[in-house]
Amino acid sequence: MSWLTNVVLPKIRAVVSAKREVPDNLWTKCPACGQMLFHRELEANLNVCHACGHHMRIDAKKRMAVLFDKGEYARIELPKPVVDPLKFRDSKRYVDRLKEAQAQHGPNRDAILVAHGKIGGNDAVVAVFEFGFMAGSMGIAVGEAIVAAARLAVLQSAALVIVPSSGGARMQEGILSLMQMPRTTIAVEEVKEAGLPYFVLLTDPTTGGVTASFAMLGDIQISEPGAVIGFAGARVIEETIREKLPEGFQRAEYLLDHGMVDMVVRRHDLGETIGRLIGLLRKPVLEAPKKRA
Numbered sequence: 661m662s663w664l665t666n667v668v669l670p671k672i673r674a675v676v677s678a679k680r681e682v683p684d685n686l687w688t689k690c691p692a693c694g695q696m697l698f699h700r701e702l703e704a705n706l707n708v709c710h711a712c713g714h715h716m717r718i719d720a721k722k723r724m725a726v727l728f729d730k731g732e733y734a735r736i737e738l739p740k741p742v743v744d745p746l747k748f749r750d751s752k753r754y755v756d757r758l759k760e761a762q763a764q765h766g767p768n769r770d771a772i773l774v775a776h777g778k779i780g781g782n783d784a785v786v787a788v789f790e791f792g793f794m795a796g797s798m799g800i801a802v803g804e805a806i807v808a809a810a811r812l813a814v815l816q817s818a819a820l821v822i823v824p825s826s827g828g829a830r831m832q833e834g835i836l837s838l839m840q841m842p843r844t845t846i847a848v849e850e851v852k853e854a855g856l857p858y859f860v861l862l863t864d865p866t867t868g869g870v871t872a873s874f875a876m877l878g879d880i881q882i883s884e885p886g887a888v889i890g891f892a893g894a895r896v897i898e899e900t901i902r903e904k905l906p907e908g909f910q911r912a913e914y915l916l917d918h919g920m921v922d923m924v925v926r927r928h929d930l931g932e933t934i935g936r937l938i939g940l941l942r943k944p945v946l947e948a949p950k951k952r953a
């Protein structure tokens with residue numbers, strides 16, 4: 661039996677340990693079903709699990725590429741508001757937290773990108789939240805960006821699509837971040853007053869002050885499958901009302917069943933669906949046939 665232990669076992673060990681040397685980032689484990697997914701395949705499938713269809717988060721640039729026709733769009737420069745107006749500091753200074761996030765995402769960045777282009781052949785302005793940037797929190801910069809996006813839509817006579825993915829207001833900007841709730845609400849109202857369609861694509865997670873303002877005001881409310889959408893977190897609600905919450909509470913499908921969301925659409929179908937909806941809402945109203953005398 662010595663050949664078995666001396667030759668075969670070391671060979672098996674070599675094979676097993678060789679596998680361990682493969683970098684971790686080549687594989688991603690699906691958080692929903694546990695399936696190991698090859699990174700390149702997962703990316704090609706728009707970060708949707710092949711096995712169970714779970715939609716993982718994607719960054720703002722990828723989101724833009726998914727929505728616009730042929731992935732082509734032009735980003736606009738966003739206003740640069742006063743940084744750290746309250747000189748806020750917790751365990752770290754707010755300016756340092758901002759610098760860290762910008763080192764990761766790019767200089768002068770905040771938790772949102774705005775671009776314009778075509779969706780289904782229709783003019784559209786799209787504002788996408790970057791959850792990776794301070795949990796997509798809405799401060800003055802994000803508010804300014806949404807106002808800029810809404811004004812651009814009016815200027816170009818284009819549809820406005822906002823894609824939130826946010827933990828809510830940016831606490832480091834205190835009351836000034838809460839002020840973005842009425843500001844963004846008025847901004848999207850301007851688009852509606854101009855007779856242009858406004859869509860919200862709710863992605864995982866949409867919570868807090870973002871849910872409580874522009875994100876619930878779309879002419880059509882679309883959501884990605886499985887997205888968490890709510891105001892307060894489920895645990896906080898459970899502890900407050902001291903009751904067990906129903907299965908799937910605050911998930912897109914639950915909200916669809918209860919009338920808070922109009923449609924739940926797979927990531928692969930989003931561009932086509934939104935393009936079709938813009939086309940329908942922008943169709944010139946036909947004159948009513950004249951009544952015969």
Ligand SMILES: [Zn+2]
Nearest residue numbers: 690693709712
């Ligand atoms: Zn899965």
